[in-house]
Amino acid sequence: METVHEWAQLDDFICITWVSGSALQDIVRVFGVRDDVAQAPAVTVRDEAEDILARRPVGPRLLTRTGQTWTTLLEMRSCRGADDGVLAATSRSGQALNIVADEHGTHITYAINGRITHAFDAEDVGREEFSEDSEMRGIQEWSRGLGVDAREWAVHPKSAAFILAEAITGTTVDDSWVVGDWIGVRLGGPPVIDDSVVLPYEDMRELARLRPDIRAFVDAPGVDLIPAMKNMLARFGVARAELSHPVIMAALEALDDRPSHERLELLRDDLRMLDQEFRQDVDAGADVETIVRWITATQALEAALDPSTSSLSYLACASRVRSLPLAGEERLILETFDVINAHVDKKIRRQDI
16 A cells, blocks of 8 residues: 555656766755755655645655665656756766656656767657657667567557666666655755756757857757747748748748737737638648648747747647658757757756646
8 A cells, every 4th residue: 555655646747867877965966955965864755745735844855765876866846857957967977867757748868978868758759650750760779679669668658668767777666666765855956057958969069059049049048048949940840831921921020020919819810710721722622742831830830929839849840841851951950959949848847846
């Protein structure tokens, strides 16, 4: 019963990080812990869950366990371990692996010697629509070599992520894993990290050096830059679809003009009506491939004009424009934006929950 109760505390949200090659005090300092770990008390997952409702709560804690090779760090009310900067800093002398799982899905990030080598959503690995994606094929081959095949990712993505963690760290993550004592240290100030985006590949880093507009997003990623990133992605998608229409032109102008809320809503309504016109053209016998490109680009532009859109994931996908092959700099730009978007999303998610 204790095992069931402990795991139940982690159903809605869990953020786990494994680190090798660094001392515990050095690791927790990166996370923002100011207390001496040697003086920290033993706590349980239940203690951390019940502290949320306590009359005098301790506040969010980082639960830690030290093994022979790997240190395990569990967060229930924060998500600092998912940050690229934290993983890069804690893996400088070894490795760091993070899994964060919530109602949105399961994300895995892996770093070696200070550099992010893999970052992906577990749900994407087994999806048929990504079967031809070269980056995803690389992830599939890598995980297959560690004993996790594509079918496991497709059927049980969250379980597959933990099987992968077992293979990398040698740590058994079974039903009894969370039970028992952890060392609980209070999370103090912000993580001690370089907050710039860690671009995993040299061609991405070269692109950032050559493109000041992209470099700005890499050096100082944040929610305040999302409107500018949305604008760039929307323009990219429209240009790739070779879409020219008075409504499209007006919407593109609005990306820079910052019109009133009422004007934005009218433009978005016009874009949705244009979307429907394109769909009727398909019914009338127009070229399906061309219309699909136009519809996808129109949806990307409509999303860019939506002030409530905080994640770039959908927009980046729409900007790819289905049925148009990506090559050269176009592919590189969108793959770089995928990395930037993941970083911004993690910054949002690592805030105390």
